[in-house]
Amino acid sequence: MLRFLTAGESHGWGIAAVLDGMPAGIEVSQEELSVELSRRRRGYGRGERANIENDHVLIASGVNDGKTTGAPICIVIPNKDYENWKGKYVPIYAPRPGHADFAGMVKYGFNDCRPVAERASARETAARVACGYFAKKLLEKENIKVMSWVVSIGGIWAQLPPLEERMSKEEIPKKLFYLAECSEVRCPDLEATGRMKKLIDEAREKGDTLGGIFEVAVIGVPVGLGSYVQWDRRLDGRLAAAVMSIQGVKGVEFGVGFEFSEMMGSQAHDPLKLPKRPSNRAGGIEGGVSNGEIIFMRAAMKPIPTLKSPLPSVDVRTKKECQAYIERSDVCAVGSAAVVAESMVALVVADALLEMRGGDRW
Numbered sequence: 001m002l003r004f005l006t007a008g009e010s011h012g013w014g015i016a017a018v019l020d021g022m023p024a025g026i027e028v029s030q031e032e033l034s035v036e037l038s039r040r041r042r043g044y045g046r047g048e049r050a051n052i053e054n055d056h057v058l059i060a061s062g063v064n065d066g067k068t069t070g071a072p073i074c075i076v077i078p079n080k081d082y083e084n085w086k087g088k089y090v091p092i093y094a095p096r097p098g099h100a101d102f103a104g105m106v107k108y109g110f111n112d113c114r115p116v117a118e119r120a121s122a123r124e125t126a127a128r129v130a131c132g133y134f135a136k137k138l139l140e141k142e143n144i145k146v147m148s149w150v151v152s153i154g155g156i157w158a159q160l161p162p163l164e165e166r167m168s169k170e171e172i173p174k175k176l177f178y179l180a181e182c183s184e185v186r187c188p189d190l191e192a193t194g195r196m197k198k199l200i201d202e203a204r205e206k207g208d209t210l211g212g213i214f215e216v217a218v219i220g221v222p223v224g225l226g227s228y229v230q231w232d233r234r235l236d237g238r239l240a241a242a243v244m245s246i247q248g249v250k251g252v253e254f255g256v257g258f259e260f261s262e263m264m265g266s267q268a269h270d271p272l273k274l275p276k277r278p279s280n281r282a283g284g285i286e287g288g289v290s291n292g293e294i295i296f297m298r299a300a301m302k303p304i305p306t307l308k309s310p311l312p313s314v315d316v317r318t319k320k321e322c323q324a325y326i327e328r329s330d331v332c333a334v335g336s337a338a339v340v341a342e343s344m345v346a347l348v349v350a351d352a353l354l355e356m357r358g359g360d361r362w
């Protein structure tokens with residue numbers, strides 16, 4: 001069983017994770033790890049914090065001589081911004097609509113929202129990406145690759161090959177992924193990238209924020225990951241939970257997803273033919289089990305909650321109406337969320353692979 005937990009606050013000493021269940025013998029490198037971390041940190045629309053952090057990952061255990069040992073892997077990512085925050089306490093008395101502030105403060109009985117904001121922050125996703133790197137390295141040994149790209153930001157859509165092709169021909173996700181890596185918003189359509197950047201600039205000027213949609217594809221998946229025999233073993237359920245757990249993600253679909261609801265069965269399901277199934281509208285999973293096709297997911301992220309032109313809120317001390325608290329913030333982080341989703345998907349797929357194959361070393 002591959003599992004992990006994270007710890008740490010956004011402006012505290014650092015972010016940490018323990019990843020348990022990685023087999024021995026997986027080669028890992030500090031350089032590749034830092035590339036993964038910087039893919040998440042950077043992107044057009046991210047705020048000033050991205051320039052403060054370098055997300056250097058300290059590997060405290062579980063790796064010896066560049067290979068995993070099978071022991072729990074402990075990673076620590078010091079927060080450089082801690083130097084600017086230590087010894088200070090900046091309370092948040094006007095909860096930001098859309099952030100965890102209000103619900104978290106009431107739930108845990110705080111007098112202000114600072115402790116909520118610190119732990120609810122997506123700073124924590126740096127640790128998820130570090131864990132996801134190890135899962136990706138395990139999958140790499142089986143020629144399984146996880147990719148993502150952004151398809152829309154604030155209603156501006158990328159022009160991409162038809163969905164049916166994106167889901168069924170391996171060379172297409174590979175190409176889209178390659179192009180996305182060249183785009184500042186991680187969108188494979190470089191013309192749309194320009195318009196998305198302009199929209200992000202406009203939102204920033206207005207003190208507003210944006211969300212969007214990204215896709216994740218997993219190629220090289222064998223038949224048989226996950227199971228229909230128990231609800232919590234279904235691969236689609238596990239993947240959906242993993243991606244929905246990312247801060248700001250509000251919708252997830254597989255294959256043609258919500259479009260299925262408008263189709264006749266005869267148009268919807270993927271016929272079995274030799275040598276290969278002609279379509280993959282299911283998105284690579286039937287009955288909660290991978291069917292050997294590309295696993296294809298799409299997820300929607302809401303606009304960032306912290307607004308420079310804030311929404312109405314209530315001061316929790318005076319109970320008077322006021323404007324929501326303003327803090328340094330990202331304007332748009334859809335490309336970063338997509339990288340986090342790659343990591344979460346890699347962790348779930350690697351867990352299901354270990355379940356099916358077993359093995360203490362790889």
Ligand SMILES: Cc1cc2nc3c(=O)[nH]c(=O)nc-3n(C[C@H](O)[C@H](O)[C@H](O)COP(=O)(O)O)c2cc1C
Nearest residue numbers: 099100120122247248304305306329330333336337
């Ligand atoms: C990579 C990434 C960066 C984010 N950056 C910010 C940010 O700078 N400011 C902010 O208010 N929310 C940001 N968010 C979103 C909030 O963390 C999220 O909306 C909040 O924790 C509430 O959770 P929920 O939206 O899932 O309900 C970010 C999310 C991700 C995935």
Ligand SMILES: C=C(O[C@@H]1CC(C(=O)O)=C[C@@H](OP(=O)(O)O)[C@H]1O)C(=O)O
Nearest residue numbers: 047049120121122123126327328329330
């Ligand atoms: C720090 C990161 O993301 C943060 C996520 C976040 C939030 O509320 O989720 C708020 C911002 O924090 P700060 O106010 O310190 O700039 C983001 O920068 C990161 O991704 O590394």
